[in-house]
Amino acid sequence: MNSKTIHLNQIIIYMIGIVIVSLGITFNTKTALGVSPVISLAFNAAKIFHVSIGLATFLYYVFLIAIQFLLLRKNFQRVQLLQIFASFLTSFFIQGFDYLLPVPQSLLTRLIWLVTGIVLTGLGASITVNMKLIPNPADALADTIGFVLNKSFGFGKNVLDFTCTFLALALSFSFGQGMLGVGIGTIIAMIFTGRVVALCNPFSEKLYNRYVLKSQQIIG
Secondary structure: OOOOOOOHHHHHHHHHHHHHHHHHHHHHHHOOOOOOHHHHHHHHHHHHHOOOHHHHHHHHHHHHHHHHHHHHHHHOOHHHHHHHHHHHHHHHHHHHHHHHOOOOOOHHHHHHHHHHHHHHHHHHHHHHHHOOOOOOHHHHHHHHHHHHOOOOHHHHHHHHHHHHHHHHHHHHHHOOOOOOOOOHHHHHHHHHHHHHHHHHHHHHHHHHHHHHHHHHHHHO
16 A cells, blocks of 8 residues: 555544644633734734634634745645645634633633643644644644745744744734733743644654554555
């Protein structure tokens, strides 16, 4: 069987990763301590223009895909348009979790939710990336930025985080909303989400090797 063949286990685990990362993002947005940089612009747009967080996230992800196209031009592969489908799924689950989860009241609960959100986001991101299917638009854009600038993915991620945070602040201040969506939680998420991903990668790689590679070998 060709190594590029998509296996059912691969899709199932990828979907689980999407659900986990969506839950993590939602926990993060509920804390009122500042959301992660990568979702800050969508969060502020949702609050300012009074649209659902799910819709704002979907439009934001499509915007990121468009930027990838502008940066890559001829190097942009049509298969990358599948990111739109991944964006829809993530936005759908974020909207569902946003409806289900209450807003925590105490500072202690908000801090617990912040940590939970970072852990879940990192775990979910690690799982989806290691399933080698459709990349998250934010991760794909970070990779594109690194490619265009002849730098690493990590450098591209830092550039994207800074840009998203700057644009989120510019949007909120333009509408008189101050530091809306940006706070101590933003800084904590910026520092630790990547580290959680790194810690979870060995686990996610084992999932891929055990439930995807071995299944392909058996079928092949």
